[in-house]
Amino acid sequence: MSDAKDEPENRLRKELPEEVPATIPEAADEATEAKPEETPAETPEEAPRLTGRQRLVQGLWPPRVSRAQLIVAVLLFGLGFGLAVQVASNSDSDSALRGARQEDLVRILDELDDRTQRLEDEKQGLQKQRDELENSSDQAEEARKQTVEKEKQLGILAGTVAAQGPGITMTIDDTKGTVQADMLLDAVQELRAAGAEAIQVNGVRVVASTYLSDSGKSVSVDGNKINAPYRFKVIGKPEDLEPALNIPGGVVQTLEKEQATVTVDRSNKIVVDALRAAKRPDYARSSSQ
Secondary structure (H helix, E strand, O other): OHHHHHHHHHHHHHHOOOOOOOOOOHHHHHHHOOOOOOOOOOOOOOOOOOOHHHHHHHHHOOOOOOHHHHHHHHHHHHHHHHHHHHHHHHHHHHHHHHOOOHHHHHHHHHHHHHHHHHHHHHHHHHHHHHHHHHHOOOHHHHHHHHHHHHHHHHHHHHOOOOEEEEEEEEEEEOOOOOOOHHHHHHHHHHHHHOOOOEEEEOOEEEOOOOOEEEEOOEEEEOOEEEOOOEEEEEEOOHHHHHHHHOOOOOHHHHHHHOOOEEEEEEEEEEEEOOOOOOOOOOOOOOOOO
């Protein structure tokens, strides 16, 4: 019986593969090997020391700009540009006065004094009218007289009545066709600032609403085409009107730069007889009750 049992066990043992001897992993062997001595890392060379200017440049460049800083920079640039333009324009006018002769500067000062005196005289005249109205026994009659006188004055300013008095005649001969409307407008404004009370240009009355425009090689005044020579008839104080046109950098110098010939003549009697029709305003009404 025992032999019969041993026989199948031997058969099974023969069929099984031989046992594989255990092997030590290579990793373990490598672990047991002595580690080679590590060589110390080479120390980097010491960085060169930077100067203060180099550190400042590194801090500023490349620039790191935020959106808010960019907006502020644009605003500051616009402000600086505007100031530069204003200074340049002021320097141009200052240079004209800086290069002026002594007699020209004296004449400019006299003109400013005359304008101040005219304003003071106008103020005194208005105060006198007020006093006459307050002290007159017949205030209604005095008011009527002043109203008639005021109507005549306003008629002269509005161009609805003729006027005469001392003043000047300015003639602009433009053979080259270089005189433009804005130059004549500068002359009108300068004359008004100097105290002109009535102005007429080549038969056209100049009033508060007058406009000038270029029309080919000529000029139109309130839609009326006029040709050279341009003749201004101006009523006012000749001692104020003529110097105002001849100041350095003024009307006469500007026109002469355009190769135009300008002559100014004083007279004790200038007649301004070109009239304008009285126009009723479309919308404006008197606010007095």
